[in-house]
Amino acid sequence: MKDIAPHRRVHFPASSEARSIQPFVAQDADNHPLTLRSFTPTDETPVDPPPSQPIHSEAPSPSQPIHSEAPPPSQPTPRIVPPSLAAEHPNVAHPEHPNVAHPEPALSVGVLLEEVPSSSVRSAPPLPKHPCGYAPPPRAIKEFLDQYVIAQEQAKKKLAVAVYSHYHRVEYMQKRPSYGVELHKSNVLLIGPSGTGKTLLAQSLARSLHVPFAMADATSLTEAGYVGQDVEQMLTRLYQAAEGDKQRTERGIIYIDEIDKIARKSAASATRDISGEGVQQSLLKLLEGTSAILPGTRGRSQSGDEGVQIDTSNILFLCGGAFVGIEEIIARRLAGQEQAIGDLLASVVSTDDLLKQVLPEDLVRYGMLPELIGRLPVCATLDPLDHAALMRILTEPKNSLVAQYKQMLSFEGVQLVFEPAALDAIAEKALRQKVGARGLRMILEEIMLDILYEIPSQEGIRTLTLTRDIVDGHHPSSSLWLTPL
Numbered sequence: 001m002k003d004i005a006p007h008r009r010v011h012f013p014a015s016s017e018a019r020s021i022q023p024f025v026a027q028d029a030d031n032h033p034l035t036l037r038s039f040t041p042t043d044e045t046p047v048d049p050p051p052s053q054p055i056h057s058e059a060p061s062p063s064q065p066i067h068s069e070a071p072p073p074s075q076p077t078p079r080i081v082p083p084s085l086a087a088e089h090p091n092v093a094h095p096e097h098p099n100v101a102h103p104e105p106a107l108s109v110g111v112l113l114e115e116v117p118s119s120s121v122r123s124a125p126p127l128p129k130h131p132c133g134y135a136p137p138p139r140a141i142k143e144f145l146d147q148y149v150i151a152q153e154q155a156k157k158k159l160a161v162a163v164y165s166h167y168h169r170v171e172y173m174q175k176r177p178s179y180g181v182e183l184h185k186s187n188v189l190l191i192g193p194s195g196t197g198k199t200l201l202a203q204s205l206a207r208s209l210h211v212p213f214a215m216a217d218a219t220s221l222t223e224a225g226y227v228g229q230d231v232e233q234m235l236t237r238l239y240q241a242a243e244g245d246k247q248r249t250e251r252g253i254i255y256i257d258e259i260d261k262i263a264r265k266s267a268a269s270a271t272r273d274i275s276g277e278g279v280q281q282s283l284l285k286l287l288e289g290t291s292a293i294l295p296g297t298r299g300r301s302q303s304g305d306e307g308v309q310i311d312t313s314n315i316l317f318l319c320g321g322a323f324v325g326i327e328e329i330i331a332r333r334l335a336g337q338e339q340a341i342g343d344l345l346a347s348v349v350s351t352d353d354l355l356k357q358v359l360p361e362d363l364v365r366y367g368m369l370p371e372l373i374g375r376l377p378v379c380a381t382l383d384p385l386d387h388a389a390l391m392r393i394l395t396e397p398k399n400s401l402v403a404q405y406k407q408m409l410s411f412e413g414v415q416l417v418f419e420p421a422a423l424d425a426i427a428e429k430a431l432r433q434k435v436g437a438r439g440l441r442m443i444l445e446e447i448m449l450d451i452l453y454e455i456p457s458q459e460g461i462r463t464l465t466l467t468r469d470i471v472d473g474h475h476p477s478s479s480l481w482l483t484p485l
Contacts, residue, residue: 048090094246134167134251144208147398149197151389155190155380159201162188162378163209163316170251170314187287187311187375189259190320191355192382195436198320205318212242212252218321219261221279225359231282235310236294246308253316259323263367280369287375289313319376327354329362355381386435390427393437394418401440407449414456414464421468429471447471 078333135141141160149156169183190198199215206213214237220229233256264277267281286292293307358381360373385393395402402418409416426447430439447470455461 003288012413040434063232089325099426106124132164132168132220134211138164141208143203145201145204148204149201150392150396151385152192152197152201152382155192155382158378159188159190159205162186163205166316167209167251173314175379185289185316185317186377187317188378188380189373189376190318190380190382191323191358192320193324193384193436194322195438196382196385196436197254198382199257202253202318203319206253209253212245213255214238214241214247215255215257218256218258218279218319221262221282229268230295231286232278232292232295233314234286235292235315238315239294239310246310250311253317253318255320256323256407257320259319260323260366260368264369265367276367277369280372283369284369284375286312287317287372317376323363323366326362326366327359330354330357330359333359333362355383385431387427387431390430390437390440392422394423394426394440399442405444408452409455412461414455414461417463417465419465422466422471425468425471443471 028337033330068420128147131137136144138160141163143154145156145160166186169185172180172183192198203213214234216229216234216237221231221233222229234256235249238252238254239246242252262276262279264280268312289312291309291311293309334357358379363373364370394400402423406416426440426443429443430436431451433439435442447466451464455464
């Protein structure tokens, strides 16, 4: 049997080295390539290990190569993957090497694999998705707000995300196990000039969610025990809006308007500040979450019940305020000086952009308690309305002012038409008055006074057109322009 090569031990790389070496070729002790030939063991042939542990499998057909060769240059270089890593990729087919001798048990065999495309490697399974059952997605909330509120894109996005996250939290906290992650509430603070849509945003938001909504004026709130309204009165209004349903009340929305009016007074006063800092302190627990008894419900029950208790942990609080004068505080901080005047204010940043750079420290300097600001983590600023925004407010919203007056005159059988020049003149007047969208209604009420006075008594009028001259006050007397057509 001269054609049989003498037996030599074949060394295989250990698994600890398999990741760093290139594909190997079996070699003898003199580093010459070794060719393994199939043979049938006989009594004369030394076998190591014993015959009970064969060192080769069945002989392949002569057409198949029986030795390991380096891959040709045109093919991708294979890599050696240990079995521990290869088991993590069940989708990868492992080539068999029937003619390569098995290693000793103490050695770990490296598996030769071709380069696997990244697309074929199985990624981690996606997490299950749990849609919120109490609120639509943020995009749907914003699209609903767009029907009623013009501009203020960033504020609407922040509000939509905050509301969706809040009601997702409410649903999660009702189902979470005791070892689950506890989610905290995020109330919202709206800052913007008067007439920019703070109240309208809150009202439209409650309408889109179909949840109880109550609005309170911070200027009427006082500390407990003094003449005025206690902070718990807001819960009573929400309870009434929920038609006495305690569970719906605890998932409602409360909007506190004019929150800036309860700022601390900077000057020392001999009297107690019962409508300023005292109210802020009373709001702390209410905003964070507490169990409060509704005023007027004590002693109603004959069973000894103290009254209706409302848990405010899941009630979303929206606070809004104009914060008049806070621009100067922001400008001083940006300028790095305590007194910023005149040109210094203008050189720091434009007035329209100052509110966008408000920080909690500016609100604290304004007179708000740090504890109260900390309970309003989401801060959305509203931009002042320009001429283009006022023009859109007149016509685009679902309940626009133009649509309202057209509906009112339709009751008298009259079609009201607004010329574009007339709408432009109304927006210019409102911009000069600096009262925002509220100025639009004031101007229209003044223009429509004589029309609404005379139309019900006139017959035969089918169309009425408002021109720029009528808006500017140069229209003729009512007896002329109301002549029946």
